[in-house]
Amino acid sequence: MRWIVLVLLFFGMMINFADKSIIGLAAVPIMEDFKLSYAEWGLVGSAYYWLYPVTGIFGAAWADKVGAKKVLGFLMLTWAVLQFGVIAITALPLLIVYRLLLGAFEGPFSPVAYSHADKWFPPKQRGFANSVVVSGATVGAMIVAPLLVAMITAWGWKYAFAALGLASLVWAVAFKFLTKESPVEAYEKAKKKAAPEKFKLKDLKYILTSRVALFTTLAYFSTYFIVVWLATWLPLYLVEVTGMSNGQMGFAVAAVGIASVVLYMGVSVLSDAVFKKTQDWKISRVYVTGGAMLIGSLSMLSILVFHNPIWVITAMCLAKGLTYAILPIGPTIMINEMPERRGLMTSILTSSGNLAGIVAPILTGFIVNLAATKIFGYNLSIAFMAVLVLIFSALFMIFVRPTEQVQSDESELSEQVGS
Known part of the structure; x- marks a missing residue:
């Protein structure tokens, strides 16, 4: 059952x-x-994230109370409605409202998905499990780009969006009938679960004062500048700066996606292997992840010096693949600090990180609009992102020292299934 859940979370x-x-x-x-x-386009890109951080927190808290399965299914159904509704968009204000609502209902998905995957896998496999979930993001954002471009070209952008609405509907049905809420339910060995404890002020105080939570969130935040930039601006960058056609751009985006999946899954597997051998959270989760982020940020900076299109694509592969290491490992670190608040901890991480989504598209749009040349504007935005990741990954490695939980790899799952 755990693998069925993981596969569906990947597709979600x-x-x-x-x-x-x-x-x-x-x-x-x-x-x-x-x-x-360009400034208006930056506004469209930013609108998606205006409610994203807030709904991410409330949605994850709701999932902790009523169950992740119900919340994930509900979210998918709202995506379907919104994507079908794109057909009615006729002006910029409606486009902004659509993106605002889509972001609001997509905000909780990542933290709830991470929390749900964490529930099904023991500690020694959680880096890998979360990397599989994150790889779904890369497949959706980049690897399927040629297919999405073909759909846009053949059907028009509105009907391509509606096709994604249909995919959401199919997923919601599959998740409803093919999965269970938890290993407890799957093995049918548990009594009625006690309701989760209410949120306490001391939990919030811990989150606000913990160096682990603060610097893990800042590292995640810095990486999300790259996440949003790649989703919103990379296609335009490849067409307008490197001179690619739309078809070439689609395949280039897919190539970056494929290479990056291999890289950050490799980092996650390495982190799991080091943890299994050493049981040291600092070495396995912090140093491995932070080191990968440092190398990735330097790769992105190299684009400012070496402008060859082949190297640009290569550097983008390294930058995306290595900086993204924080996306699967970050939730693992946060949940480890407060296991009884899985959804809350992952939502604090992802929602705070997604604040970058509000700033990055608008900032890039104004930089490109105001710069003397498009190339100079894009280069400024790339330099800003790379330096941000460089600084916060270094702080992450220096200040984050995760709590060492004394618990065997299988004990938590054993307790859940009534062992």
């Missing part, structure tokens, strides 16, 4: 990020249809 994350990234892949026809400037 794939749909989530396809919803996010298709707006970037359809940037040219949308901007032409509505006569948008």
